[in-house]
Amino acid sequence: MTLTPALGDLLRDLAPQVLGALTRRHGQFDACEDAVQEALLAASMRWPTHGIPKRPRAWLLTVATRALVDRWRTDSARRRREVRAALYPADHATSVEDDSLVLLFLCCHPALSAPSQLALTLRAVGGLTTAEIAAAFLVPEDTMSQRIRRAKQRIRDSGARFTLPPTVERAERLSVVLHVLYLIFNEGYTTSAGPSLYRNDLTAEAIRLARLLHRLLPREPEVTGLLALMLLTDARRASRTDADGSIVPLAEQNRTRWDHAAIAEGRTLLTRTLGTGPIGPYQIQAAIAALHDEATTAEDTDWPQILALNTLLTEVDPGPVVTLGRAVALAMVHGPTAGLALLGTLDADERMAHTHRLEVVRAHLLEQYGDLPAARAGYLRAARMTASLPEQRYLTRRAAQLVSSGPAPDGPCVNESACMR
Structure with missing residues (x-):
């Protein structure tokens, strides 16, 4: 049935x-x-x-x-x-919500690897079946079943009890919980492989779990920031593809199709939490997402403010993906040459060797600069590196268009997910 x-x-x-x-x-x-x-x-x-x-x-x-x-x-x-x-x-006496919070922390036990934390959270807290989780991560069901079985065994062997971690551990464990929810959302928002650009079931599940965590820990600024980030980002989902499933770049999206109720909720959450505690990466990313959502047109986007926030994010949570987003903002404020110079600092970073995002952004900035042959080669190189079929089609088509077209108009990254994750 x-x-x-x-x-x-x-x-x-x-x-x-x-x-x-x-x-x-x-x-x-x-x-x-x-x-x-x-x-x-x-x-x-x-x-x-x-x-x-x-x-x-x-x-x-x-x-x-x-x-x-x-x-x-x-x-x-x-x-x-x-x-x-x-x-x-x-x-x-213990509430249902307290039990759910303990489960979240238990599934993100430090004895588990990141993939095991993801799988176990989706199974135990998210209620997804093993088959659904396996499909989400493109592995056979037997493989995922074994991963979940080993994760449960590790928790048992660790002697973990069904209680919240001690206060001294809670902050560190909370950061793991938030990271797991962030990864679940990202995989749903832009799937790493397969025929679809996104998976609504994963993004919806990540938002549901983030709502649960926020309800349990309403005074944790980064919990609120993560929920706001998810809402502000997912609000654009309806306009990210056209009728035939092709990718629509952020600058070309029909903003009347954005979920303005979700945007309003995200902005309210962000406004209430900013200034109530230490500023963390999820609050900063949510603020960047809010600036994109507030712009009525792509030309109205407040790129200087986005650049300032990206610079702050680099200080708070440095990493190659953060640098990638800053390069986009830098190019929008100071021109493609400045963005390309910053991208050059990532060439030796091994963490970027297995992702197409660096090539996507570089190709777009080369296109803005006017070096169309190099941009075309970059788009084709990025298309070969991604396992996402919609991204492959988009990048290949963009490369073909450069044969007869001029440089792209000024605008954000050709694929917003390449700059946001």
Whole structure:
């Protein structure tokens, strides 16, 4: 039976709540996660035909608990575990939201690699199936299943408890949580490979989890900044491609199609958080996104202010992608020669050797400068480096257009994702 979108959303919302309650009560995150997956499977088969129960969360928790007890009955420690479970009351003081927050921190445990943190967060907190996660990251389902299994094993071996990390660790762990959500959003906003430019399911899931985190930690400036950044960026989604799925550059997008409600929400969040604590990279990136969204036309974009923010971002969170964005802003304020000179500092950076973004930006600035043969070669080189089919088509078409056209008009990066991630 196929799940309706509403039912699928409900199960995704309930999954971390049930897993949090079960893990806090019984421990053993890996066994509890398996039990919750069995309960979700049972619900997906039963609810479409029999209807959603009056207390769906309690239904899932009951089914998951039964699955967990059934598993324990085959274990030599069955008696001890059942007695321990009986000592915990069904109703507890800890809130559902607290459980979800603990789950986020647990899935981003420092014992796990970044890919494992991503996969486990999407599975345990995001409620995505192993098959959906595998499809998102373009790996076989068996490979992703093994990755998730090893991640759960590492958490068990680390001795991690189902509690929030100590205060001294929380700030560092929070930065990992935010980074994982940022990566999930980025992969959805511009997929690294495949036939589509973006994956709405991943961006929506990242925004949902960021909303949850913001609700739990409303006074954390970077949590608010990340949510604002996601909303302000995702607001342009409807205009990023045309009717046949081809990429539309930021300067050419129909801004009336942008989600102005999301822009207003993002700006409100950003206004409320700026000045309330230390300025971090997500707040700065959100401010840059807001300046793009506030411009009624590409020509109205406040590039001097964007350059100033990019310079600040370089000081707060230096890195090659940040330098790439600053080069674009520098070119818009001081001309393509200045931008190209800054790009030259990235040529020896090995972190840029396996991405097409540097070549995309360089080709665009060479086109503005008027060196069309070099720009064309750069676009073709970038097209060969990306596994995204929409980007391949766009870059190849742009290279072909340079044979008979003049330089591109002044405008932001040919592909906004090359400058924003």
